[in-house]
Amino acid sequence: MKKAGKHIAFYGTLLLIWIIIAKLKIWPPYVFPDPKGVFDSLYAGFSDKSFLIAIGVSMRRMLLGYGLSVVLGMILGLLVASNKFFEETLGGLLVSLQSLPSICWLPLAVLWFGLTEKAILFVVVMGSLLSVTISMETGRRQMPKIYGMAGRNLGARGFRLFLFVLLPASLPYIVNGLKQGWAFAWRSLISGEMIFVSLGLGQLLMMGRDLNDMSQVIAVMLLIIAIGYIVDGLVFQTVERRLQRKWGVEEAAA
Amino acid sequence: MMQRLRKSGVAVHHGFGAAAARASQVVCIDEAPLGPPKVRLEGITQRYQNGSKTPLTAIENINLDIHAGEFLCIVGPSGCGKSTLLHMIAGLMRPTEGEVWIDERRVENTGTDRILIFQELGLFPWLTVAQNVEFGMRHGMGMHKRERRARAAEYLKLVHLGQFGDSYIHQLSGGMRQRVALARALATEPDVLLMDEPFAALDAQTRDLLHDELERIWAETGRTIIFVTHNVREAVRLGDRVVVLTFRPGRVKREFRVDLPRPRSLEDPDVALTARDILQDLREEIDKSLEVEYAK
Numbered sequence: 437m438k439k440a441g442k443h444i445a446f447y448g449t450l451l452l453i454w455i456i457i458a459k460l461k462i463w464p465p466y467v468f469p470d471p472k473g474v475f476d477s478l479y480a481g482f483s484d485k486s487f488l489i490a491i492g493v494s495m496r497r498m499l500l501g502y503g504l505s506v507v508l509g510m511i512l513g514l515l516v517a518s519n520k521f522f523e524e525t526l527g528g529l530l531v532s533l534q535s536l537p538s539i540c541w542l543p544l545a546v547l548w549f550g551l552t553e554k555a556i557l558f559v560v561v562m563g564s565l566l567s568v569t570i571s572m573e574t575g576r577r578q579m580p581k582i583y584g585m586a587g588r589n590l591g592a593r594g595f596r597l598f599l600f601v602l603l604p605a606s607l608p609y610i611v612n613g614l615k616q617g618w619a620f621a622w623r624s625l626i627s628g629e630m631i632f633v634s635l636g637l638g639q640l641l642m643m644g645r646d647l648n649d650m651s652q653v654i655a656v657m658l659l660i661i662a663i664g665y666i667v668d669g670l671v672f673q674t675v676e677r678r679l680q681r682k683w684g685v686e687e688a689a690a
Numbered sequence: 691m692m693q694r695l696r697k698s699g700v701a702v703h704h705g706f707g708a709a710a711a712r713a714s715q716v717v718c719i720d721e722a723p724l725g726p727p728k729v730r731l732e733g734i735t736q737r738y739q740n741g742s743k744t745p746l747t748a749i750e751n752i753n754l755d756i757h758a759g760e761f762l763c764i765v766g767p768s769g770c771g772k773s774t775l776l777h778m779i780a781g782l783m784r785p786t787e788g789e790v791w792i793d794e795r796r797v798e799n800t801g802t803d804r805i806l807i808f809q810e811l812g813l814f815p816w817l818t819v820a821q822n823v824e825f826g827m828r829h830g831m832g833m834h835k836r837e838r839r840a841r842a843a844e845y846l847k848l849v850h851l852g853q854f855g856d857s858y859i860h861q862l863s864g865g866m867r868q869r870v871a872l873a874r875a876l877a878t879e880p881d882v883l884l885m886d887e888p889f890a891a892l893d894a895q896t897r898d899l900l901h902d903e904l905e906r907i908w909a910e911t912g913r914t915i916i917f918v919t920h921n922v923r924e925a926v927r928l929g930d931r932v933v934v935l936t937f938r939p940g941r942v943k944r945e946f947r948v949d950l951p952r953p954r955s956l957e958d959p960d961v962a963l964t965a966r967d968i969l970q971d972l973r974e975e976i977d978k979s980l981e982v983e984y985a986k
Binding site for chain 1: 777780782800801802805806808810811812813814815816825826829830831858859860874878
């Protein structure tokens with residue numbers, strides 16, 4: 437409860453500073469809105485359902501793109517981890533590709549797929565695929581060897597060994613990468629939506645700019661933060677903590 | 691319960707002639723025992739290419755016959771290749787030279803006829819206790835659900851964990867986990883049970899308890915057990931025969947037959963006395979291993 441008090445004090449102060457600056461009217465309200473304006477935008481956005489629709493569209497793209505990159509990333513990661521040749525070639529390429537912001541794929545994507553859903557999915561997949569792949573690869577290595585041995589010892593082989601032993605055993609080691617992949621996918625999606633207009637939260641943000649409506653811009657930013665926080669901070673962290681406790685894996689750092 | 695008792699010559703001389711009996715408790719075995727062995731280790735040698743030019747010989751020419759229903763204990767200093775030997779019998783790895791035979795069949799792969807209980811157990815944390823016990827029956831033997839459920843329950847009861855089938859591993863104490871591992875290994879009804887220092891990490895009370903249970907289960911099920919430990923007293927407490935391995939390369943230094951009456955206890959003076967004899971042999975090897983450790 438003490439922690440909650442600290443949070444209230446901190447965010448309360450932040451809000452207060454915001455109100456004071458807005459009240460000083462250094463900048464016109466369409467450049468620097470006050471909290472009430474942002475709240476009104478939020479309220480209006482939810483009551484005319486435009487925010488809900490945008491969230492729906494963005495989440496659908498996220499689930500599709502992220503789901504795709506998880507499946508592809510796991511396969512790729514296992515391939516790299518289990519084969520010396522791929523490790524030395526593909527592994528290096530993946531690491532170097534990681535320094536490329538995924539939005540850089542957008543021109544290519546638009547060229548290949550046109551201004552379609554496919555293009556934005558491509559950007560989302562490219563955003564998270566690498567971190568999922570790399571975490572799957574390292575997870576496969578970090579996983580204690582004992583599980584694989586125990587599985588074989590009890591007669592499990594081949595695909596059964598993979599599905600019922602190796603995959604579940606590596607979960608606590610890859611969940612962090614999956615989380616990271618989600619965060620990357622989320623960023624890629626928003627940037628993609630901002631640049632190339634067709635519904636979604638990113639487009640809503642740019643619309644606010646085009647209409648000189650900073651309240652809406654900030655309202656959408658708050659939404660993006662909130663969604664990211666809910667998924668990342670609540671869903672993933674809960675799953676991660678549960679897995680690690682159950683698997684008996686000590687957290688490296690809290 | 692005791693139908694399938696071992697036929698081996700475990701003399702049950704209760705009380706009388708203790709002094710005379712003691713004299714014959716430790717017998718060095720020179721000749722191979724008679725009858726076809728359950729497990730045969732034939733010229734087992736293991737070398738590692740250790741980066742340097744000369745390969746490290748971890749195990750050198752080990753020959754051992756283990757008979758059906760025998761409780762064999764292997765002792766030796768750390769680094770003598772005890773665990774490696776068990777992994778070979780389990781089929782998890784193949785020796786550089788030599789062969790492992792089970793019932794005169796060459797070991798090529800793992801199989802549910804011989805189950806290894808690892809030192810670190812290797813229980814699956816994502817499965818319940820019962821699912822852990824069922825694992826070998828399901829994925830190794832392809833047994834039907836109903837049948838393996840019933841059998842898992844039976845073996846959990848045998849190790850006194852009948853109430854814990856739905857628990858997860860992280861909810862159990864060390865001694866309970868040990869028993870889950872034992873039940874999981876027994877559930878495939880392997881002829882040969884391989885145990886790699888299974889009780890090393892337990893407190894003394896729990897270990898005593900598990901010794902009693904293991905001895906009881908062995909008597910009830912008639913399994914062949916190969917038990918690796920660095921604790922000589924534990925070996926004498928449990929084994930029909932104790933094999934001492936040398937330090938790097940691991941070779942059979944000496945074999946002892948333990949003819950003390952069962953059930954035994956770690957505190958039995960006879961157990962302590964026998965252990966002392968074996969320890970003399972082992973000590974030389976431990977000294978060698980320490981020399982190497984400190985020389986590093």
